[in-house]
Amino acid sequence: MLLEVKDLRVNYGHIEAIRGISFEVPEGSVTALIGANGAGKTTTLKTLSGLRPVRSGTVVFDGADITNLAPYERVKRGIGQSPEGRGCFVGMTVRENLDMGAYVRNDKAAIAEDLERAFTLFPRLKEREKQVVGSMSGGEQQMVAIGRALMARPRLLLLDEPSMGLAPKLIQQIFSIVKEINDQGTTVLIVEQNAAQALKLAHHAHVLETGEIVRSGGGQELAGDPAVKAAYLGGDV
Structure with a gap:
């Protein structure tokens, strides 16, 4: 397993933004985190990059505990990020x-x-x-x-809302390129509000709500889940 997140908790002051989430990212996969604004998706990626301190829990990358490792050391080990808002x-x-x-x-x-x-x-x-x-x-x-x-x-590429603010034609192009990057051997963890595109691309996916993972499964499995459809894909329960 390339990345293992175990009982991760992250605070902004007294507010618990991430509430004990656990998930894995297998090497060679595309794994998606989907959810509404404020669900904790970006906070999760910032924590994995070392930009947010961990209150408790562990982050293990390629078998090594990197929970308290500096951001630049994580880059050296093989974690790269394209941040929200492009940066x-x-x-x-x-x-x-x-x-x-x-x-x-x-x-x-x-x-x-x-x-x-x-x-x-x-x-x-x-x-x-x-x-x-x-x-x-x-x-x-x-x-x-x-x-x-x-x-x-990077061995693990973190993508935070790559489709944000883009025209539909460009969104298709960006997702095609992300698939190509994965096909070339780079593991991808993608955070995305465009749930339909993310689930279509992902081998594994997790739904975040108010800092907790409430559903997990294969990308196609979650795309067919009535509750996920109703909440994120414009479908009916």
Whole structure:
């Protein structure tokens, strides 16, 4: 098992945002966390990245306890994240943003290979390599954010709301690329409000409500669950 989360609890001040969740991410899989705004999805990913402190519980990555490891150490171990809202360096070029993704690495030949991989996955970034990211569309910035995360050569890629604010055509494109990334061997944990797309892509999925996991199963299994349909897919119970 690549990632194991056990009885994780996270607070914002006195408010318990994550209430004892446990789940696993098998190596090679796409695992989805779905839920409404405020369910705790982004907090979960921030905690896995080391950006939020853990009140209790453990995070185990590739057999090692990383619960209290610094964020940059987690990147070194193979956890990369494309954050909610993209988090691009808007005053820098596409190439400079991608180079920032490789900041913990010094294997120049492999970095060059990964840069070409990013440009192959996102040809538009190659076309706009020298363009300042702040002048690009939301969809293009999302491509930069995912490409930058891949530049760390992660074993586990954390994607936080990659479809947020994008036109339907671009959403399809982003999800196709996420599938391609997974097909190439990168394990993916995706947090997504677009439950239909996330469940279609995911091998495993978990539903978060107010900081608790209330349902778990295969992606197709949850997509067919009447309660999940009613709450997140626009269906009827």
